[in-house]
Amino acid sequence: MNKTNAYREITSGICPLADDLHLVILLLDHLLERNEIIYEQYKQMYPNLKTLELAHIYFNLKVHKPEMSVRPIIASINAPARLISSFLDHLLTPIYNNVTKDITFINSTDLIRKLKEYEQKGYLTSTTLFVIFDVTDLYTMIPRDGAIAALRRFCQKYSINGKIGNLKVETIIKLACVVLDTNSFAYKDKYYR
Numbered sequence: 001m002n003k004t005n006a007y008r009e010i011t012s013g014i015c016p017l018a019d020d021l022h023l024v025i026l027l028l029d030h031l032l033e034r035n036e037i038i039y040e041q042y043k044q045m046y047p048n049l050k051t052l053e054l055a056h057i058y059f060n061l062k063v064h065k066p067e068m069s070v071r072p073i074i075a076s077i078n079a080p081a082r083l084i085s086s087f088l089d090h091l092l093t094p095i096y097n098n099v100t101k102d103i104t105f106i107n108s109t110d111l112i113r114k115l116k117e118y119e120q121k122g123y124l125t126s127t128t129l130f131v132i133f134d135v136t137d138l139y140t141m142i143p144r145d146g147a148i149a150a151l152r153r154f155c156q157k158y159s160i161n162g163k164i165g166n167l168k169v170e171t172i173i174k175l176a177c178v179v180l181d182t183n184s185f186a187y188k189d190k191y192y193r
């Protein structure tokens with residue numbers, strides 16, 4: 001966490017779960033009242049109060065790296081905005097997958113198939129270079145505002161009449177913002193956002 005300064009400690013020492021829940025419910029109520037979402041979507045995104053809990057962080061070893069290091073994972077499966085995140089994932093992933101299908105390798109079989117297509121088009125030559133690179137700390141290095149701006153551009157580009165499904169682009173942005181803004185977790189008896 002110190003390496004990227006992506007998370008800041010909540011110095012009040014007060015668990016942010018209640019505040020995060022309040023923000024999520026406030027937004028969902030507002031969107032429903034303004035008919036920006038329908039009741040079915042509201043129910044789909046409304047937090048499960050029986051299983052609600054603050055996210056926690058754990059670490060996976062990166063055993064494939066020359067220097068032993070860890071990958072932080074924030075487990076937010078029961079966090080207040082989790083169902084909003086899932087809703088947005090189901091809404092946007094099919095569009096993203098369709099847009100990137102020609103430049104994305106799903107698995108090794110797909111890679112082989114695309115290399116054959118590349119060869120058949122005459123692009124695979126003796127001077128073709130294959131490059132690999134490793135982006136470290138990818139998710140924590142993307143600034144919040146930059147991520148929201150990229151999402152807005154993506155949604156605007158692939159929307160129909162300013163909407164994806166029945167949602168306006170700005171409604172999607174509001175939902176994404178609450179997911180990012182309520183991304184709180186506990187670690188070593190402290191709270192972070």
